[in-house]
Amino acid sequence: MGSIFRSEEMCLVQLFVQAEAAYCCVNELGELGLVQFRDLNPGIIAFQRKFVNDVRRCEEMERILRFLEKEITKANIPIIESSENDKAPCPRDIIELEVAFEKLEKELKEINTNQEALKNNCLELTELKFLLQITEDFFEEAESQLSGSELPSEESVSVTGCSRRLSSTSGGGRLKLGFVAGVIQRERFSAFERLLWRLCHGNIVLRHVEINVPAEDCMANEFISKDVFIVFFQGEQFKSKVIKICDGFHATVYPCPETLHERMEMSVGVNMQIKDLHMILYQTEKHRKNLLLSAAKDVHKWNVKVKKMKAIYYTLNLCNIDITQKCLIAEIWCPVTDLKKVHSTLTKESVRNGSTMPPILNRIETNQTPPTFNKTNTFTVGFQNIVDAYGVGNYREVNPAPYSIITFPFVFAIMFGDCGHGLVMTIMAVGMILYERHHKNIEMKNEILTIFCHGRYIILLMGLFSIYTGLIYNDCFSKTFNLFGSAWNVRAMFQPNGPWSNETLQNSSVLQLNPAVRGVFSGKPYPFGIDPIWNIAVNKLTFMNSYKMKMSVILGVFHMLFGVTLSLLNHIYFKELTNIFLEFIPEVIFLTALFGYLVFLIIFKWCVFTVSESEIAPSILVHFINMLMFNYSGPAMTPFYCKQRSIQTFLVLIALLTVPWMLLIKPYLLYSDHQRTKHVVRLCDNSKVSILQSEQTEAEIKGGGDKNHWEEEKFSFGDTFVQQAIHTIEYCLGCVSNTASYLRLWALSLAHAELSEVLWHMVLHNGFTGLSSVGLTITFAVFAVLSVAILLVMEGLSAFLHALRLHWVEFQNKFYKGAGYKFIPFSFTDICKR
Amino acid sequence: MASLLCCGPKLAACGIVLSIWGVIMLVLLGIFFNIHSAVLIEDVPLTEEDFTTTDAPQRIYRIYEQVSYNCFIAAGIYIVLGGFSFCQIRLNKRKEYLVR
Numbered sequence: 007m008g009s010i011f012r013s014e015e016m017c018l019v020q021l022f023v024q025a026e027a028a029y030c031c032v033n034e035l036g037e038l039g040l041v042q043f044r045d046l047n048p049g050i051i052a053f054q055r056k057f058v059n060d061v062r063r064c065e066e067m068e069r070i071l072r073f074l075e076k077e078i079t080k081a082n083i084p085i086i087e088s089s090e091n092d093k094a095p096c097p098r099d100i101i102e103l104e105v106a107f108e109k110l111e112k113e114l115k116e117i118n119t120n121q122e123a124l125k126n127n128c129l130e131l132t133e134l135k136f137l138l139q140i141t142e143d144f145f146e147e148a149e150s151q152l153s154g155s156e157l158p159s160e161e162s163v164s165v166t167g168c169s170r171r172l173s174s175t176s177g178g179g180r181l182k183l184g185f186v187a188g189v190i191q192r193e194r195f196s197a198f199e200r201l202l203w204r205l206c207h208g209n210i211v212l213r214h215v216e217i218n219v220p221a222e223d224c225m226a227n228e229f230i231s232k233d234v235f236i237v238f239f240q241g242e243q244f245k246s247k248v249i250k251i252c253d254g255f256h257a258t259v260y261p262c263p264e265t266l267h268e269r270m271e272m273s274v275g276v277n278m279q280i281k282d283l284h285m286i287l288y289q290t291e292k293h294r295k296n297l298l299l300s301a302a303k304d305v306h307k308w309n310v311k312v313k314k315m316k317a318i319y320y321t322l323n324l325c326n327i328d329i330t331q332k333c334l335i336a337e338i339w340c341p342v343t344d345l346k347k348v349h350s351t352l353t354k355e356s357v358r359n360g361s362t363m364p365p366i367l368n369r370i371e372t373n374q375t376p377p378t379f380n381k382t383n384t385f386t387v388g389f390q391n392i393v394d395a396y397g398v399g400n401y402r403e404v405n406p407a408p409y410s411i412i413t414f415p416f417v418f419a420i421m422f423g424d425c426g427h428g429l430v431m432t433i434m435a436v437g438m439i440l441y442e443r444h445h446k447n448i449e450m451k452n453e454i455l456t457i458f459c460h461g462r463y464i465i466l467l468m469g470l471f472s473i474y475t476g477l478i479y480n481d482c483f484s485k486t487f488n489l490f491g492s493a494w495n496v497r498a499m500f501q502p503n504g505p506w507s508n509e510t511l512q513n514s515s516v517l518q519l520n521p522a523v524r525g526v527f528s529g530k531p532y533p534f535g536i537d538p539i540w541n542i543a544v545n546k547l548t549f550m551n552s553y554k555m556k557m558s559v560i561l562g563v564f565h566m567l568f569g570v571t572l573s574l575l576n577h578i579y580f581k582e583l584t585n586i587f588l589e590f591i592p593e594v595i596f597l598t599a600l601f602g603y604l605v606f607l608i609i610f611k612w613c614v615f616t617v618s619e620s621e622i623a624p625s626i627l628v629h630f631i632n633m634l635m636f637n638y639s640g641p642a643m644t645p646f647y648c649k650q651r652s653i654q655t656f657l658v659l660i661a662l663l664t665v666p667w668m669l670l671i672k673p674y675l676l677y678s679d680h681q682r683t684k685h686v687v688r689l690c691d692n693s694k695v696s697i698l699q700s701e702q703t704e705a706e707i708k709g710g711g712d713k714n715h716w717e718e719e720k721f722s723f724g725d726t727f728v729q730q731a732i733h734t735i736e737y738c739l740g741c742v743s744n745t746a747s748y749l750r751l752w753a754l755s756l757a758h759a760e761l762s763e764v765l766w767h768m769v770l771h772n773g774f775t776g777l778s779s780v781g782l783t784i785t786f787a788v789f790a791v792l793s794v795a796i797l798l799v800m801e802g803l804s805a806f807l808h809a810l811r812l813h814w815v816e817f818q819n820k821f822y823k824g825a826g827y828k829f830i831p832f833s834f835t836d837i838c839k840r
Numbered sequence: 841m842a843s844l845l846c847c848g849p850k851l852a853a854c855g856i857v858l859s860i861w862g863v864i865m866l867v868l869l870g871i872f873f874n875i876h877s878a879v880l881i882e883d884v885p886l887t888e889e890d891f892t893t894t895d896a897p898q899r900i901y902r903i904y905e906q907v908s909y910n911c912f913i914a915a916g917i918y919i920v921l922g923g924f925s926f927c928q929i930r931l932n933k934r935k936e937y938l939v940r
Binding site: 782787 | 879911913918
């Protein structure tokens with residue numbers, strides 16, 4: 007059977023390799039990506055496994071690489087990602103790689119610390135430079151003020167006596183003013199000023215100026231604005247107080263020389279030092295950038311190599327080492343069809359390596375459930391993913407994915423049916439498919455776009471089917487196409503043929519075309535789709551609702567019948583032929599007897615009843631309900647056909663009979679089977695004990711074995727019965743509720759059609775009636791944007807979700823168990839993508 | 841030349857998609873209005889007296905054609921906008937190459 011209809015056949019294989027060749031073998035298996043390793047040491051924690059040191063080394067290398075990447079991105083250097091496949095390094099290259107990494111890290115750290123120290127130095131010198139520049143003015147000001155013996159402003163200063171600067175022109179008898187100059191952060195300055203004034207009782211003169219150029223603080227990596235201040239005071243006590251306060255506010259105090267001459271010298275010296283420092287800083291920065299540039303070329307390659315290495319060691323940790331310490335034993339799940347390929351790859355690898363013993367592959371039988379593996383290509387992987395999202399199938403169960411390639415877009419399209427929107431969707435999907443390669447770049451950035459890009463084939467099919475159903479509903483942006491000419495004729499309603507005259511036209515607001523009048527309905531219905539005249543009819547919804555509801559029920563019953571038929575394939579494959587009689591046949595009978603008959607009634611009513619009987623046509627719903635209640639009297643109960651009563655009674659009776667069929671027979675059969683085997687084992691046991699009495703040990707073993715075997719099949723009748731009851735009730739009630747659930751096909755398509763019409767009337771209609779072309783341009787732009795946002799995105803997602811629900815619940819619960827686990831091969835491509 | 845680049849790459853792409861859609865749809869609508877399609881009758885600004893005057897069909901047809909000319913002119917405006925977006929896309933691509 008084709009592999010897409012069921013999951014692949016898997017086998018458990020034991021792999022024996024030489025311990026030295028183990029790394030290379032696992033490397034090759036990783037490149038191949040076809041096998042899944044089983045964990046042979048489940049109880050052992052990570053720190054006790056054999057290769058834990060190697061994993062540690064890999065993690066250390068990863069840490070260094072992360073540090074490098076951070077530095078590279080901080081320096082705004084782009085990391086080049088190579089598309090070629092870098093192989094994992096062999097064990098001897100690992101040491102070289104480690105050494106290279108450590109050297110790089112050490113160098114980078116050194117450069118960073120040096121740079122920081124240099125920057126701090128530069129900062130201090132710059133502040134000193136500003137200080138010297140600005141305090142020049144203060145000194146002059148202090149001189150001029152004090153020489154004129156004018157006291158500075160009242161609130162801040164009271165200098166006892168007139169004091170003069172030592173360097174000023176006047177003679178003796180003047181007091182010497184001490185001063186402290188420094189730099190403080192701007193935010194702290196007002197508090198600093200207040201505290202100084204309070205503590206020194208106003209015996210100081212404080213001057214400050216802002217530094218216009220903000221300084222860069224390396225610690226916080228931000229720009230801080232600072233002020234230069236200078237405090238004049240008299241006496242040593244004040245000096246110590248001021249210095250303590252400066253310390254408290256983290257203001258840096260600089261030793262400022264007192265004489266003008268010394269200050270000029272210092273200024274010159276500081277400027278020179280600053281220039282030197284700038285050059286050194288520039289060189290350091292250039293060196294650092296070069297280092298990072300060269301690292302950036304290789305960092306991606308190294309990342310891939312380290313990831314692969316770590317994956318190999320992690321996988322080696324899952325394997326066992328045998329007693330002689332010479333051989334590595336691994337258990338792998340492998341698809342049977344790929345076994346030869348794996349074997350040949352391993353043999354080639356061992357030949358290349360030059361090892362004496364080629365790896366041995368030994369297929370073993372096992373009771374464990376193999377993982378479920380479905381082979382997919384780029385087209386089918388989307389559909390397989392949406393099936394797996396609900397539950398991964400049991401091993402070798404029927405796979406619903408290939409059928410959902412057609413049914414899912416079709417069910418979506420029934421709810422979305424609009425040619426115009428379908429066309430836009432198809433074009434978007436085609437665009438995404440054609441620019442596949444471009445997407446690898448976008449993939450990393452936007453998650454939602456990535457999801458859309460992965461589903462591009464699904465969207466393409468949804469769009470194509472939507473165009474098809476749009477043509478059937480005859481709906482394109484809420485307008486219809488009249489391709490073949492309508493089957494309805496208005497002229498035939500006029501006299502002498504029909505009842506209308508000119509007065510009818512002028513006096514009535516709504517006119518009704520009566521198909522009973524000859525010629526109004528041509529008798530040849532519109533060949534493909536809904537007749538375009540319904541678009542301008544006021545009672546359009548009455549007609550469309552009836553049509554869409556009935557169509558939904560018909561499609562739903564067929565979808566569910568298809569699901570039940572797939573369960574037959576499962577029963578045949580797993581050789582549970584009794585289940586065909588115990589489950590499949592009663593299920594089909596129940597579904598067809600009740601809901602198949604409903605479908606028959608719908609189609610019968612469409613075919614048989616003509617316009618002349620339209621007033622007395624019986625209601626399907628009323629008849630269906632009364633059928634189940636065996637009620638055949640009442641005013642609305644004109645029969646559909648003559649033998650209706652007897653046929654319906656028969657159908658309801660056999661449907662009712664299937665319920666105990668499904669409920670009771672299977673548990674009873676299982677119970678009687680179990681009783682029979684128990685009886686046989688007891689007989690066997692007794693005979694064995696009497697015959698083989700001499701060989702006691704053998705009898706004990708045999709008896710013990712049989713007893714164990716019997717105890718394993720502990721049969722609880724209660725459990726089986728309850729399980730079967732749940733299955734029966736779920737199926738029977740489920741049939742009813744699921745059929746009603748398919749009415750969402752009608753509901754969503756109605757919503758979509760109405761939204762589309764409202765959008766046209768509220769937006770584009772104004773563009774046409776406004777009679778201005780610029781207005782039409784703007785209106786059309788608004789219409790297009792709203793169409794995409796509301797109708798394509800919102801309605802599309804909504805219809806997608808409901809179609810998905812219909813598949814997952816209503817369709818799959820007829821046959822799908824979905825309790826398997828997925829096959830995750832050891833593959834480097836998957837690991838590096840993460 | 842640099843100041844001619846006013847839209848980013850995404851805005852220009854949206855612009856060109858919108859323009860292409862606008863051109864195709866408005867041209868088709870213009871054609872349908874021109875052949876006096878009955879389905880579009882609600883979108884034509886007709887008044888009561890258009891129905892009662894003697895040469896009623898012709899008046900209604902004239903109004904249909906007016907609307908169709910509006911559609912064609914709007915399609916022309918969208919062609920201009922499309923060309924502008926296309927130029928923006930080309931300028932953006934050139935800028936990308938220069939930076940690299």
